[in-house]
Amino acid sequence: SSFTFRWRPAALASLEKQLMCPICADIFSKPVVILPCQHNLCRKCANELYQPSLFHARTTMLVNSGRFRCPTCRHDVVLDRHGVYGLQRNLLVENIIDIYKQDPPPLPPPLPPAEATCSDHEGEKLNIYCLTCQLPTCSFCKVFGAHQNCQVAPLMDVHQQKKDELSEGISSLGEFRDRVQALVSDIEDTCRAVEVYKVLYIIKTS
Template identity: 60%
Template sequence: MNFALGFKTTMGESGSMEALEKQLICPICLEMFTKPVVILPCQHNLCRKCASDVFQASNPLWQMRGSTTVSTGGRFRCPSCRHEVVLDRHGVFGLQRNLLVENIIDIYKQESKRPLQPKAEQQQLMCEEHEEEKINIYCLTCETPTCSMCKVFGAHKNCEVAPLQTIYNRQKTELGDGIAILVAGNDRVQAVISQMEDVCRTIEVRITEVHLPKAQL
């Protein structure tokens, strides 16, 4: 309910698309929710694939044969609030789909003028620890790129992270600002050098003018 109200409010404000996009980011993959989207008992949302990844990582003994569940039961914790989610024999497929969020995603895609996911899959780096996971976040604590599964269950679970694209844009801006400062500083240095050269030429001219009458005498 709060999600729907927030959606109606932000759509009428400037920068609403960016604000809406932040609400549509999955806390696991840190990308826009991929349908189907499931809602947990704590009211937080996950991509069903991400929910499955978290569930299987929390239940390593859970056995799957194709799409048929062999074991029953299972549980994992919500990555947002750490609330324990208890599943029935259907696993993550027993979680209710959040059709409201899925509809909002469709509206967002229709309203957005830019592609949501740039097609650069061939250049996408993959995590060495989790071979099927893309490197899509940056660990601010360790100052290294990593994947979302490393944040949830791996070496960076206690670290502060941010989306890799956000850090890239920030560092690109900082680099541009640094270059601009260097260019401005170089211009000031060149201006000072020019002033000193002018002063030197003026002094030389005055010295010449002082000695010239004596030479004529």
């Protein structure tokens, strides 16, 4: 069975910091290597820091080891002839990265709906409804504007009234549908009864 883990936003932000490579400033890319000081790096980033040291052995120049400083704690990291490929992979961090990438980041909270304002009076909310013109308007329109002589009502009251009317209409439609279905059932029963009477009549007269 599949298992989906959902990070909480605060935990997700903390986890992102822990999974951030100090070199490329991005989420670790695999393979991830763990340094002797227990800090982690992308192996490709560690390879960019790695500078092999050279020394002379008799007349042959050989690569013996390399070193670099941990970008987090500044500890010297001394490598053998395998270079960064000799560092142990941090499989735990790699598994956490896999889980992190499977889980989508949380969506930003939705913006609050913008309040409708009057086109004639800037910033004034549409708070009344003109019953004469059948449209929402603002108080300034009623007192000073185009709706001085109109009949108005509070917008929320009209909204609730229309909502109630719509609910009643939907309820009435439901009742009408039920009556139609009952009528159809009655007609079907009558048709079946007629067919039965026909068969009985044929049997009786044959």
